[in-house]
Amino acid sequence: MSLAITKVGMPKWGLSMKVGQILEWLVDEGATVDSGTEIVEVETEKIAGAIEAPAAGVLRRRVAGSGESIPVGGLVAVIADEATSDGDIDAFVAEFQANFVPPEEGEEAGPSTEKVEIGGISLRYLRLGEGEPALVLLHGFGGDLNNWLFNSPALSEHRTVYALDLPGHGGSTKIDGGFKDLVDAVAGFLDELGVERAHLAGHSMGGAVALQYALDNPDRVASLVLIDSAALGDEINADYINGFLSAAKRRELKDVLKLLFANPDLVTRQMVDEVLKYKRLDGVKEALEALASDLFPEGRQMVVLASRLGEVQAPVLVIWGAADRILPLAHAQGLPENVRVEVLDGQGHSPHMEAANEVNRLIGKFLDEEGV
Amino acid sequence: MARKITYMQAINEALDQEMTRDETVVVFGEDVVGGTGSPGEDDAWGGVLGVTKGLKAKHPNQILDTPISESAFIGAAAGAACSGLRPVAELMFVDFMGVCFDQIYNQAAKFRYMFGGKARTPLVIRTMWGAGIRAASQHSQSLYPIFTHVPGLKVAIPSNPYDAKGLLIASIRDDDPVIFFENKVLYSVEGDVPEESYVVPLGEANVVREGGDVTVVAIGRMVSLAEQAAEGLAQDGIEVEIIDPRTTSPLDTDTIFESVENTGRLVVVDEANPRCSLAADISAQVTQECFSALKAAPQMVTAPHTPPPFSPVLEDEYVPSAQRIADAVRETVGGRVGQPA
Numbered sequence: 011m012s013l014a015i016t017k018v019g020m021p022k023w024g025l026s027m028k029v030g031q032i033l034e035w036l037v038d039e040g041a042t043v044d045s046g047t048e049i050v051e052v053e054t055e056k057i058a059g060a061i062e063a064p065a066a067g068v069l070r071r072r073v074a075g076s077g078e079s080i081p082v083g084g085l086v087a088v089i090a091d092e093a094t095s096d097g098d099i100d101a102f103v104a105e106f107q108a109n110f111v112p113p114e115e116g117e118e119a120g121p122s123t124e125k126v127e128i129g130g131i132s133l134r135y136l137r138l139g140e141g142e143p144a145l146v147l148l149h150g151f152g153g154d155l156n157n158w159l160f161n162s163p164a165l166s167e168h169r170t171v172y173a174l175d176l177p178g179h180g181g182s183t184k185i186d187g188g189f190k191d192l193v194d195a196v197a198g199f200l201d202e203l204g205v206e207r208a209h210l211a212g213h214s215m216g217g218a219v220a221l222q223y224a225l226d227n228p229d230r231v232a233s234l235v236l237i238d239s240a241a242l243g244d245e246i247n248a249d250y251i252n253g254f255l256s257a258a259k260r261r262e263l264k265d266v267l268k269l270l271f272a273n274p275d276l277v278t279r280q281m282v283d284e285v286l287k288y289k290r291l292d293g294v295k296e297a298l299e300a301l302a303s304d305l306f307p308e309g310r311q312m313v314v315l316a317s318r319l320g321e322v323q324a325p326v327l328v329i330w331g332a333a334d335r336i337l338p339l340a341h342a343q344g345l346p347e348n349v350r351v352e353v354l355d356g357q358g359h360s361p362h363m364e365a366a367n368e369v370n371r372l373i374g375k376f377l378d379e380e381g382v
Numbered sequence: 383m384a385r386k387i388t389y390m391q392a393i394n395e396a397l398d399q400e401m402t403r404d405e406t407v408v409v410f411g412e413d414v415v416g417g418t419g420s421p422g423e424d425d426a427w428g429g430v431l432g433v434t435k436g437l438k439a440k441h442p443n444q445i446l447d448t449p450i451s452e453s454a455f456i457g458a459a460a461g462a463a464c465s466g467l468r469p470v471a472e473l474m475f476v477d478f479m480g481v482c483f484d485q486i487y488n489q490a491a492k493f494r495y496m497f498g499g500k501a502r503t504p505l506v507i508r509t510m511w512g513a514g515i516r517a518a519s520q521h522s523q524s525l526y527p528i529f530t531h532v533p534g535l536k537v538a539i540p541s542n543p544y545d546a547k548g549l550l551i552a553s554i555r556d557d558d559p560v561i562f563f564e565n566k567v568l569y570s571v572e573g574d575v576p577e578e579s580y581v582v583p584l585g586e587a588n589v590v591r592e593g594g595d596v597t598v599v600a601i602g603r604m605v606s607l608a609e610q611a612a613e614g615l616a617q618d619g620i621e622v623e624i625i626d627p628r629t630t631s632p633l634d635t636d637t638i639f640e641s642v643e644n645t646g647r648l649v650v651v652d653e654a655n656p657r658c659s660l661a662a663d664i665s666a667q668v669t670q671e672c673f674s675a676l677k678a679a680p681q682m683v684t685a686p687h688t689p690p691p692f693s694p695v696l697e698d699e700y701v702p703s704a705q706r707i708a709d710a711v712r713e714t715v716g717g718r719v720g721q722p723a
Contacts, residue, residue, distance in 0.1 A: 184578075259637075260589060279592065287384075290548060290580040 014094055015102050016065040018049065018087035020080045024159030027054050028113060029079045032086070036060065037069050046367070049087060055280040059160060061086060062367050068092055070099050081112035123155070123181065128198035134181030135199070136173045139166025143207045143232040145377070147173040148196065150214030150240075151305075152254050152285070152298060154180030157213065160366030165373060169209075174199060176219065178301060184293030188304035189313055193222045200230065209377060211235035213362055214337065215305065217242075221315050224322050233325045233380050235373055238334050238359045240305070241315040243341035248309030250336045251302050255295075260286060272333045272358035320346035325380035329372055331357030331364070350376065384576045390433050390569040392543040393508075396550040397434065397470065399579045401441040404468060407554055409434060409445040410455060411472030411508075418447040430474050431510075431569060456482035456507065460490040460559075463505035468554055475521045476509040476563065479528075490559040491534030505559040506550070511539075512603055512653055513701050514567040519689035522697075524654040526601075529561045530630040531658070536560040536584055537631040541605035543573035545628055548582030556584060565603045585632035589641070593621030596711050597641040599664055600624060600651040604683075604702060608651055611707035620715060630660055635667055642668050646677035647714040651707055656684040681710040 020030045033051040037043055048060035049069060063069070071088040074080050085106050088099055123136045136155050145165055149157045155173035162171050175182040177195045185191060196219055200208060209232045212220035217239025224231040236242070253266035264282045268274035288294060305312055319326065326349045330342035336359040342351050352372050354361050362369045387395070400407045414434045416427025428435020437445050448455035452473055459471035473479060479486070486507070493501040513522040530537045536558055540546040546564070553560035590605060591612055600608035605626045612622040623641050627633055642648050648668050652661035661682035668680055683702045691697050 258583070259586065287544075287576065287580070290582060291576060292579040292581075 014067065014091045015098065016067060016089040017085060017102075017106065018061060018064060018089060020052070020082050020084045020086050021061060022082045022163070023054055023059060024056055024156055027056070027082055027159075029081050030054050031079045032074050032076050033058060034076060035072055037063075039069055039072055041069050043067065043069055043089065046371070048367070052086075053278070055278065056156075056159070056284070057278060057281060057363060058276055059366060063089055065089055070094065070096075071103060073103060084110060084112060125181070126199065126202050128195065128202050131177055131183045131185060131195060131198075133177070133183075133195060133199055134175040136162065136171075138162050138171045138173075139169055141169035143209055144170035144172055144205055145209040145211060146196070146200070146205070146220075147171065148176065148210065148212035148216030148219050149173075149179065150212075150216050151251065151301065152179070152288075153213070153216075154288070156180070156284075157360075157363065159363075161362050161370055161373075164366075164370040168374075169377070172199075172203070172205075172208075176216065178294070178297030180288070184291065184297045186293075186296050186300040188300060189218070189222070192219045192301075193226065196220075196223050197227065206230065207232050209233045209235070211237065211373065212239060213237045214359065215240045215301075218305070218313055218315065221319070221322070222313070224324060225315065225318055228323050231322075231324045233327070233377065234322060235327045235329065235376065237329045237362050237369070238331055238337055239328065239341075240311060240337065241313050242319075242328075242345070243316060243338070244311045244314050245338055245341070246306055246309065246311050247336045248306070251306050251309075255298055255302060258289075263289075269335050270358060270360045271364050272331065272356055273364065276364060316341070316345065319349055322348070325376070326350065327352065327372070327376045327380075329354065329361060329369060331359060331361045333357060334359045384574040386572045387543060387575050388569065389540070389543045389546050389564075389571050389573070390431070392547040392573075392575050393433055393550055393564060394436065395575070396547040396554075396579075397437060398440060400468075400470075400551055400554045401437065401444045403579065405444065406466060407444065407468045407470065408462070409437060409441075409470045409472070410448050410459070412448055412450055412455075412474055414472050415445055415447045429472055431566065433508075433564070433569070434472065452478055452482040453485065457485040457489075459505055459507070460485050460493075460503065463490070463503045463559070464493060464501060468504045468506075470506040470508060470554060473507050473509045476511045476525045477520050477523050479509070479525065486529075486535070486559070486561075487532045491532050494534060494558065502557040503559050504554075504557050506553045506562055507559070508550075508562045508564060510566045511563045512565045512567060513685075513690040513697055514603075516692070516694055516697065518692040522690035524602075524652075524685070526561070526563050526630055527654050527659050527663070530633075530660065530663070534558065535631060536629060537563065538584060538629045539563040539565075539602040540628065541565075541568070541600075541602050541626050543571065543575050545582055545588070545626075547575055548580050549584070549628060551579055552581045552584050555581065560584070563602065567603055571606075582628065584629045585634055586628065587634035587637040588626045588628055589637065590624040590626050591622065593623040593645070595621045595645055596623070596647040596649060596714055597638070597645045598622050598624045598649045598651060598707065598711065599638055600626060600707075601630065601660055602653065604651040604653055604707075607702065607704045608707055610704035611711065614704070614708055615711055620711060622711060627660075633664075635671070638664065638668065639671050642672045643675045646675050647711075648676070648680040649683060649707065649710045649714060650680065651683045651702055651710075653685055653701055655687050656682060657687060659684055678714040678716065681713055683707050683710045
């Protein structure tokens, strides 16, 4: 059997993913692909995403058709060179299918979250990978550590990744606090876990937290990644904040969550359900209202740190979806010289979810080049 | 952080957390502790099927056994609710409600109205319903239509562990009397339930499954049977939208009407007897409000107009099945899905 045969497997996006359903093939059988070419769209319970070719070659076999479900780790496609015979491909598929054991229903596969107590507040976090400096991921308003489901596995290949639930969010304590409490929580978290120096990556409100921490603690930050970040201008789409706060029913909330993405079809029932269940938890309403009134009163951002970006000594990467409907692209323009800016055409407010592979590559490259 | 627990554990956890949060929340009923006043183990029962087991140790001053007199302790609960406590009374089987019905429908339900809106009656009565455990007709009825009929009462009927916890917390915090229906067959069913406290609002239906061909409204235990039926129907290209009202009073008619406006077809699945049932009520309301959208006569899948039989063979036939639900759905589409009706 040729060594040039490469398996394309069903990836595991997020802790709870068990199967993925083939939505649409993007590449025909027989077509040549590069490493990184998106070859098939897959839908999970939470979100849809694309699987990339892990190696260059010819897409020799699509193992499943549209609508079929494949367990995590199962065979999706086969890439090989042109010289490999069809017989060898058949044998590869047959051997894989004969030996493949899908993960058991209910089996706790993969890492689980942990909690740490800081000043009377419990913070939930996920830790993946090994290597210093660690990368700390900070989600946006109303989000949680699962927003990084497409990113944390890839980014943890070369370093420790911590994805954190900020206070008031996810599995962390629901406090009625403001912006300063979020920054203090991150500081307390890094102290408690003994993280001397870290890369910080923040999305939206999490970007504002990361930036404030970097300004306050220049010695502790190796680099800063700001994705469609808050605090780089005073405009914000108040419909999103107000809609997120007030939506009580699935359909209302679905319309609000669509603002997060360029492609509204990415908002699945499961995603809406999870946000709705979060919003019903005791203390969440008060926590989000307190944050919103501190950070975004009357439809404007109160914390604007764009003019201080030049003070950040660590390398800074700003990533922005050009079609962001919550924070305008203008906030990524005219930034100081020390800031590298990557604009993703056709992407919305959440490129780390919607264009995860591209964002992972940008962050990986930035950390490799600037990493200390 | 959610983890898998049973429907029964979810109810126990809701009581535990609410008793911790608010010391005016008190739990009482027959054997909810078990063994009070007799030699032997304290907390011997925790209710006839063990739902409240363990609460005595955590909240010794907020839970107590009552004499076997429903008329006395349900009356006491109504009075306690009027005078500053938030009682959660356990009335073992809803079939026993007859002996204390006056306290519920003629007293507790009316205080808010009789006293010009000034009286609050934050009372919860937890009770078991439904056939399926070979307990004969005096322990197996689905009597929620009787309580849904009475103005001033709220009626919650959770179909899964997540809703059981959130609806019970909502019921305890509500200032009106709520009759909380627990299905005994569902007690052992597991589901994802957050560890933290949360509220599932009373009067908000859950769209369990989306589909464009037929709306199926299913109540309590019937929801999972409707889901089974929908799986099979989807194989034949019939897409069913399943709505779980979660509470029958208040009833989220907006969600039901909106769905029927889209599908034009309605099936209601209700384990209660058919006359004056939720199946009859929802079918009537939809017929009146969505008449021009309807493409077929609404179908009702219910128990027959008899008490639940003791014979296991007959009891299994008595309760609506996934097959009967699927047949009713097919009746509404008449084999012409996708074609103009």
